Amino acid sequence: MILIDGKQTAEIIKAELAVEVENIVKNGGKQPHLAAILVGNDGASETYIASKVKACKKVGFKSTLINFPATVSENELLQKVIEINNNADIDGLIVQLPLPKHISEKKVTETILPEKDVDGFHPLNVGKLALNLPTFISATPYGIMQLLERYKIETAGKHCVILGRSNIVGSPVSILLSRNTYPGNCTVTLCHSRTKNLEYYTKQADILIAALGKPDFVKANMVKDGVVVIDVGITRVSAPGTEKGYHITGDVDFDDVAPKCSYITPVPGGVGPMTIVALLKNTLLSLNNNLITNL
Numbered sequence: 001m002i003l004i005d006g007k008q009t010a011e012i013i014k015a016e017l018a019v020e021v022e023n024i025v026k027n028g029g030k031q032p033h034l035a036a037i038l039v040g041n042d043g044a045s046e047t048y049i050a051s052k053v054k055a056c057k058k059v060g061f062k063s064t065l066i067n068f069p070a071t072v073s074e075n076e077l078l079q080k081v082i083e084i085n086n087n088a089d090i091d092g093l094i095v096q097l098p099l100p101k102h103i104s105e106k107k108v109t110e111t112i113l114p115e116k117d118v119d120g121f122h123p124l125n126v127g128k129l130a131l132n133l134p135t136f137i138s139a140t141p142y143g144i145m146q147l148l149e150r151y152k153i154e155t156a157g158k159h160c161v162i163l164g165r166s167n168i169v170g171s172p173v174s175i176l177l178s179r180n181t182y183p184g185n186c187t188v189t190l191c192h193s194r195t196k197n198l199e200y201y202t203k204q205a206d207i208l209i210a211a212l213g214k215p216d217f218v219k220a221n222m223v224k225d226g227v228v229v230i231d232v233g234i235t236r237v238s239a240p241g242t243e244k245g246y247h248i249t250g251d252v253d254f255d256d257v258a259p260k261c262s263y264i265t266p267v268p269g270g271v272g273p274m275t276i277v278a279l280l281k282n283t284l285l286s287l288n289n290n291l292i293t294n295l
Helices: 006-026 043-059 074-085 105-111 123-130 139-150 170-178 198-202 254-260 271-288
Strands: 033-039 062-068 092-095 159-163 187-191 207-210 227-231 235-238 246-249 261-264
Touching: 006 043, 006 139, 006 271, 033 043, 033 074, 033 271, 043 062, 043 271, 062 074, 074 092, 074 105, 092 271, 123 170, 139 170, 139 227, 139 271, 159 170, 159 198, 170 187, 170 207, 187 198, 227 254, 254 261
Parallel strands: 033 062, 033 092, 159 187, 159 207, 207 227, 227 261
Antiparallel strands: 235 246
């Protein structure tokens, strides 16, 4: 079993990006600039945004963090998005989700300029992804593809089973892995909450991507020997008596499943760090006006 170390891979990519940014600036180019908007004080969101800001500094990006209270009006938030859209110095913009219930995530996402939408959530960018046109690949799917590529995991002709059909992970990953590219050329099965006999499909998987948000859902009896497992889930599970009072786990019961795997991502330290790196790569693509058609 080989552990797919997302943290280590992310550090390698950050070092590569830092060299690229240094060369751009040395040659008179513009320093990449990523802006992030955070609404409210959700602990997980604050931690994630802080990681993004830290990563920007490490690779030589400028970063701007705009904080709003949870009571901010939808109109005020949209006006700030429009202001950033019109700021030529800012190359990429992310609005941290989820947002308070009185704010339409759909409206906010659609207000961000597609060419600054480094999260890849704008409907125009999602449509271009489906049609294999130049666009931003949403961060988590992009990070997954990078891991498969960096670990030289064979994908052509493999059966990839994806658990979860979200617009953020499951659906875009299914599109990417079915493309005539590397990583890609998989036969893809997309499973979800209404899939009957789920275990029948997971046992067929050469590559299993779990993105359900159900801690420790995948057990050893659900997978075959030699499977590649990419665990996207991350959940805080109560652990009374421990120092923190909780532990972090993925959608896969790691200790149970890992012995059967050829490759597996840990949680934490797998897909998560790669998501942040993907945002940085997308921002650099925006700066260079060089969107990717494939991976």
